[in-house]
Amino acid sequence: MSTVTLPPEPRSVPVLVVDPEGIRGCGADLLAASAQIDDLGTFVAGGARIGDWSGLGSTSYHGTIGPIGGRADAMSLALRAVARRVDAHADEMVRLETRRGDLVDVRGDLTGALSSLRAEIAGSTAAEAGRLQLEADALGRRVTAFEEDLTSWSGAVTAEETAMNEAFGRVLTLDQVERRYGGVPDPADEALATKPPAGASPEQVNDWWDGLTREQQLAVIVAAPGSIGNRDGIPARDRHAANTVALDRDLADWGSLDPDLLTDDERTWLDNARAADEARREIASRTDPVTGEPIIAQIYIYDPAAFDGDGRIAISAGNLDTADNVAVVVPGLGTDATSAPYHADRAATLYEAARTLDHHQDNATMFWIGYDAPDNLPWDGGWDAAGVVGEDLAEAGGARLADTIDGLRAGRDGEPAHLTAIGHSYGSTTVGHGAHDEGLSVNDIVVVGSPGLGGDTDHADELGIDPEHVWAGANSNDPVADLGNHGVVHLETFGGLGLGDDPVEDDFGANRFQAESTTRGGLNPFPDHSKYFDHDTESLANITRIVNGDYDAVRRADHVHDPWIGGPEDPEADRQPTAPNTFGG
Amino acid sequence: MEVVPVSVGVASRSWDEQHLDLAAASRQIDRAATGGFTSGVSGPAARFTGAWTRFATGLGVDCETRADGLRTAIREYVETDDLTFHEVLALGRYVTEVR
Numbered sequence: 001m002s003t004v005t006l007p008p009e010p011r012s013v014p015v016l017v018v019d020p021e022g023i024r025g026c027g028a029d030l031l032a033a034s035a036q037i038d039d040l041g042t043f044v045a046g047g048a049r050i051g052d053w054s055g056l057g058s059t060s061y062h063g064t065i066g067p068i069g070g071r072a073d074a075m076s077l078a079l080r081a082v083a084r085r086v087d088a089h090a091d092e093m094v095r096l097e098t099r100r101g102d103l104v105d106v107r108g109d110l111t112g113a114l115s116s117l118r119a120e121i122a123g124s125t126a127a128e129a130g131r132l133q134l135e136a137d138a139l140g141r142r143v144t145a146f147e148e149d150l151t152s153w154s155g156a157v158t159a160e161e162t163a164m165n166e167a168f169g170r171v172l173t174l175d176q177v178e179r180r181y182g183g184v185p186d187p188a189d190e191a192l193a194t195k196p197p198a199g200a201s202p203e204q205v206n207d208w209w210d211g212l213t214r215e216q217q218l219a220v221i222v223a224a225p226g227s228i229g230n231r232d233g234i235p236a237r238d239r240h241a242a243n244t245v246a247l248d249r250d251l252a253d254w255g256s257l258d259p260d261l262l263t264d265d266e267r268t269w270l271d272n273a274r275a276a277d278e279a280r281r282e283i284a285s286r287t288d289p290v291t292g293e294p295i296i297a298q299i300y301i302y303d304p305a306a307f308d309g310d311g312r313i314a315i316s317a318g319n320l321d322t323a324d325n326v327a328v329v330v331p332g333l334g335t336d337a338t339s340a341p342y343h344a345d346r347a348a349t350l351y352e353a354a355r356t357l358d359h360h361q362d363n364a365t366m367f368w369i370g371y372d373a374p375d376n377l378p379w380d381g382g383w384d385a386a387g388v389v390g391e392d393l394a395e396a397g398g399a400r401l402a403d404t405i406d407g408l409r410a411g412r413d414g415e416p417a418h419l420t421a422i423g424h425s426y427g428s429t430t431v432g433h434g435a436h437d438e439g440l441s442v443n444d445i446v447v448v449g450s451p452g453l454g455g456d457t458d459h460a461d462e463l464g465i466d467p468e469h470v471w472a473g474a475n476s477n478d479p480v481a482d483l484g485n486h487g488v489v490h491l492e493t494f495g496g497l498g499l500g501d502d503p504v505e506d507d508f509g510a511n512r513f514q515a516e517s518t519t520r521g522g523l524n525p526f527p528d529h530s531k532y533f534d535h536d537t538e539s540l541a542n543i544t545r546i547v548n549g550d551y552d553a554v555r556r557a558d559h560v561h562d563p564w565i566g567g568p569e570d571p572e573a574d575r576q577p578t579a580p581n582t583f584g585g
Numbered sequence: 586m587e588v589v590p591v592s593v594g595v596a597s598r599s600w601d602e603q604h605l606d607l608a609a610a611s612r613q614i615d616r617a618a619t620g621g622f623t624s625g626v627s628g629p630a631a632r633f634t635g636a637w638t639r640f641a642t643g644l645g646v647d648c649e650t651r652a653d654g655l656r657t658a659i660r661e662y663v664e665t666d667d668l669t670f671h672e673v674l675a676l677g678r679y680v681t682e683v684r
Contacts, residue, residue, distance in 0.1 A: 016623070017623060017624065018621065018622065018623045019620070019621035020621065021621070022618055022620060022621020022622075023621040023622055024621075025617075025618060025621070026617045026618055026619060026621060026622075026630070026634075029613050029614065029616060029617035029618075030614060030617055030634075030637075032610075032613060033610040033611075033613045033614045033617075033637075033641065036606050036607060036609065036610035036613075036641075037607065037610060037641065037644065039603070039606060040603050040606070040607065040644065040648065043599065043603055047596075047599055048596060048599065048600070048651075050590070050592050050593055050596050051592075052590045052592055053589065053590050053592065053593055057589070057658050061651075061654065061655070061658075064651070065651060068644070068647050068648070068651070071644065072644060075640060075641075075644065079614075079637060082633070089622075089626075090621075093623075157623075158625075161623060161625040161626050164622075164626050164629075164630075165625070165626055165629045168629045168630060168632070168633040169629065169633075172632070172633060172636055173636070174640060177640075248613075252609040252610065252612065252613040253605075253606060253609045255609075256608070256609040256612050257605065257609075
């Protein structure tokens, strides 16, 4: 055996017990609480003042409320700053965890190499000593580099922990809060003073937002989340941040009260808030099939009190600001804010399929409960379903959808997204009105299970985009898809009944794609109306290909034909359905 | 005698709302989990959330004090001025805390 001086064993990498997502949750709670405290400051400066009260009592009262408002303002700024620091700490901990993983890998390589070298030395001759010493020296240099990296990493962990602790310690008493933040103007105030008025275009809103400093933007997100959370033209990332503050605050506000003390309205809003919470968690609990990471959830619209308590909620799976392909899914009958978790599942499923079928493109798929959809059957507590036979709700919804699409476009920087509007059931009527009446700024229109795209649309070329990019899918057993007008019969000409022509009929001029289900049929045909977004279905596979712009891969289907004599004929009814793989194995 | 307008009653209700909001904020801070931090940070984090839970509670109590003060002003006015019958009717519903 030759004599060779080996480098020392590399030190072990210390364990790092940390939960960045838990830290992020802590920061979100602190941020939402700071928004509540900020509201008190706003209240004292406005609503708390009693202008028509005079006399000694009034003087005394107004003299005492000022300091409370000042304290609230200072506390809000202090808590907001710590909450932001906590969020940044979570980001830094993610980076440190990644660095630690790299160090563990490098150490594994080094110990393996050392072990091999040791074995080689044991079986070597004196003549090999020189070569083996050179190898040992080279290995020694790698060990030294590793040790330096490890020291640097340990130092970074300690520095970050110290910085976080200092942030906590700087405002641990009210005296500290007053000294540091008393009388300091809120950066949000100046920013909000220049906010574009209602009716400003999304481009104007975006210009205003881009003109603010990041500090001002972050301040507005917390101080006035309602002013930008649903404002078209604000980037999705910041809408999400504002809506998260608003949602967390609402959950804390209404959720903390005895239910008996809530008004009927507040109970409804709390239900909607809880549905939004469940929906975002549903998406975030799913895994991106390409990266293996949790899917990003972005709350694009949150307004639990809209439409007399039906609510408005839109949440995406994926990053709306940066995705190559953005799909907006518009649901139909039976939809209100409380259905958000169900539609979140659909959005996440479409996202999974889009990423599975094309690993190389980024996607964002958003469910959009952004209009007052028919949500109640007349015999089940409401009259909205009466709207299903009319187009009023779809017309109003189409205009709102167009605003949302314009907002998505204006809020993004860089390359415009390939944007697809997908309407299901009555949602397809809404998409139809948005396209026909408002000129939806989308690249593709997809409708499934459609009862018609509105009485004013007789042909795909009336939807404002190249009819080659209008797509329709219908399960031959879906009774709702069979409600559209066939042949020369146009119900909308008789007292406003009907929702327009069948978009999978040959006369309509849309591309029909295969959308049969292997489980179609049965005594109750209505489940076939709800299978279009299920994994491993023809429908989901084809929708996904359109969303990804992979048009050549779309499996086309023959159109429905309505001869002069006899009823409509659907050639798809005789075809054997397939089950293309849209997720995993 | 100083006249107490109905807007005083409305303001007292608003202070009650602020009290409830801050009580919710206080609970939210208290609930903010500090278990995700490293052991070197979780202690100071818990100390921070504990202190701020008290701060928010205290601010809420101040709001309730303002509401009570306004209610006292209303009550004294109602009790001492039996001539302002209509004002009494209007103010009567503000003299007790609803929630």
